[in-house]
Amino acid sequence: MSIEVRNLSFAYEDHGVLHDVSFTVSDGELLAVLGPNGVGKSTLFYCLSGLHRPRQGTVTLDGRVIWDIAPKRLARQIAYVPQSHDPTFNYSVADMVLMGTTARVGGFSTPGPEEVAIARDALDRVGISHLARRGYQQISGGERQLTLIARALAQQAGVVVMDEPTANLDFGNQLRILSTAKELAGREHTVILSTHNPDHVFWFADRVLALSGGRVVADGPPRSVLTPDLIETLYGVRVRLIETEEGRVSCQPTLT
Amino acid sequence: MKRAPGRRGWVMPALATLLVAAILGSFAIGRFPIGPYELLGAVAPRSWGIGEVTDQMRAIVLNVRVPRILLACLVGCCLSGAGASYQGVFRNPMASPDFLGASSGAATGAALALLLQFPAQVVMLVAFASGLATIGIVMAIGQAAPGHRLLRIILAGIMVSSLFNAATSFIKLVADPTDILPEITYWLMGSLAKTRLDTVAFVLVPMVVGLVPLVLLRWRVNLLTLSDAEARTMGVDVSRVRWVVIVCATLVTAACVSVSGLIGWVGLVVPHLARRLVGNDYRRLLPVSMVGGAVFLLLVDDVSRNLLATEIPLGILTAVIGAPFFLWMITRRNEAI
Numbered sequence: 147m148s149i150e151v152r153n154l155s156f157a158y159e160d161h162g163v164l165h166d167v168s169f170t171v172s173d174g175e176l177l178a179v180l181g182p183n184g185v186g187k188s189t190l191f192y193c194l195s196g197l198h199r200p201r202q203g204t205v206t207l208d209g210r211v212i213w214d215i216a217p218k219r220l221a222r223q224i225a226y227v228p229q230s231h232d233p234t235f236n237y238s239v240a241d242m243v244l245m246g247t248t249a250r251v252g253g254f255s256t257p258g259p260e261e262v263a264i265a266r267d268a269l270d271r272v273g274i275s276h277l278a279r280r281g282y283q284q285i286s287g288g289e290r291q292l293t294l295i296a297r298a299l300a301q302q303a304g305v306v307v308m309d310e311p312t313a314n315l316d317f318g319n320q321l322r323i324l325s326t327a328k329e330l331a332g333r334e335h336t337v338i339l340s341t342h343n344p345d346h347v348f349w350f351a352d353r354v355l356a357l358s359g360g361r362v363v364a365d366g367p368p369r370s371v372l373t374p375d376l377i378e379t380l381y382g383v384r385v386r387l388i389e390t391e392e393g394r395v396s397c398q399p400t401l402t
Numbered sequence: 403m404k405r406a407p408g409r410r411g412w413v414m415p416a417l418a419t420l421l422v423a424a425i426l427g428s429f430a431i432g433r434f435p436i437g438p439y440e441l442l443g444a445v446a447p448r449s450w451g452i453g454e455v456t457d458q459m460r461a462i463v464l465n466v467r468v469p470r471i472l473l474a475c476l477v478g479c480c481l482s483g484a485g486a487s488y489q490g491v492f493r494n495p496m497a498s499p500d501f502l503g504a505s506s507g508a509a510t511g512a513a514l515a516l517l518l519q520f521p522a523q524v525v526m527l528v529a530f531a532s533g534l535a536t537i538g539i540v541m542a543i544g545q546a547a548p549g550h551r552l553l554r555i556i557l558a559g560i561m562v563s564s565l566f567n568a569a570t571s572f573i574k575l576v577a578d579p580t581d582i583l584p585e586i587t588y589w590l591m592g593s594l595a596k597t598r599l600d601t602v603a604f605v606l607v608p609m610v611v612g613l614v615p616l617v618l619l620r621w622r623v624n625l626l627t628l629s630d631a632e633a634r635t636m637g638v639d640v641s642r643v644r645w646v647v648i649v650c651a652t653l654v655t656a657a658c659v660s661v662s663g664l665i666g667w668v669g670l671v672v673p674h675l676a677r678r679l680v681g682n683d684y685r686r687l688l689p690v691s692m693v694g695g696a697v698f699l700l701l702v703d704d705v706s707r708n709l710l711a712t713e714i715p716l717g718i719l720t721a722v723i724g725a726p727f728f729l730w731m732i733t734r735r736n737e738a739i
Contacts, residue, residue, distance in 0.1 A: 221637030
């Protein structure tokens, strides 16, 4: 499923956040949106998921403007994965994932055996079946993020939008989450995720969209567009790029 | 390894059995004890001739005990169901049916109607209508004010109910202290003593109309306990579902208050007990809360009419039982809600 954003501008009251953002993501791609805190990544993701309606511009999904699609249908096409959070009430991991199937269920009914099977399958694919009966509040941050990804899978949507999936996670969990995202993109999903770590982009993304001041400053394959100059524009620090023997690129700060 | 609160499939059948036992037991205790066999005789047509049932006994069963037991169950069921629903849509474990001021509004309406010496049916009607009107005001303010929507509805509820509490106090101040004031005071303390069959008939319709959507929407309420963004992107029409749940929960709360006065704690304690038993999934939580509420209030009402020679107002009893129980529940184990 391909998603196209054209000339999108968004403002909260009179505070402009996004200015004339355009890009497309094609089927099966993993797009990383890179930018410093407060640059409008979350706002962009809200627009992509149909939660915010931008002031100008359009977001289209296989040619259809997403705010013309009813929430229930949209939920089966775009899944939104929030930053891992602490909900008021404690649900089991299995129930949390089952909630992803809601769009399949009639307004006045509850999920049936078919939905339970979908949820179980989603848990399995993310590799957290053993957590099914644990409480969401009692598992670790990385496990929570995996649960939310499983929930997005249970939604059976072609596009998965992840808002800083690695925020507040330790090193190992960051890599685990990103590998899972990469795996999804390799199969039938289009994945859009945000990060503020250039290394994540080099290691996992097919393409990078760099945002600065609410505008797109670069769009393309990480190796060709993510230069030390661009990183300095985004974050105000000098870095060197180092290529390892296996051909991986890594970002190294130039400490003064 | 900590697990989420379990499924515990035995809870619902156990509660249902307990409810039947409590209903039969409630007939058996009182100034005129009525055993199961006599009960059968009293409700069956006279021609069947079951048991030795006097006309007086039949009158007590049909006009006093049946309506009262029925109403205790209904009010308990509705208050718990409304409390659990409010907790879900406001993502607030401390929410209860009087959370938004439906009770305060209904109380003011009832106090005013009593002050004007309206007949009992009119008092009921005025209380019911003013409870609903209060929520109308709260929701209107909540929609109009800027800022976080849930928070401003809650704040509007706090403000409006404190205004209505002041109005009730003022009505008590000007009421005739020899006959009207005691009546108002007694009404405010909550009681089912004046229940008649037509009382039950009056509230049955709003209660059923309110409870049915709450039960049907219970899966959607699970999603509303998460963030709006999550619920919406999973396909829930957040504002519509929340609005329906609030209206329905308010409808049943106003119906309860209009016939029973202010009975606190039921709508807070019972849903929490249910959360402990079956977890937070509303598919199980809501039915268990409702049946549990019916059992709880029926038993409390039995105490109310049998403990002392005079009836103890229900509001006092539910507070005396509910508050320490709640305290025990939240301190017992360091377990997440």
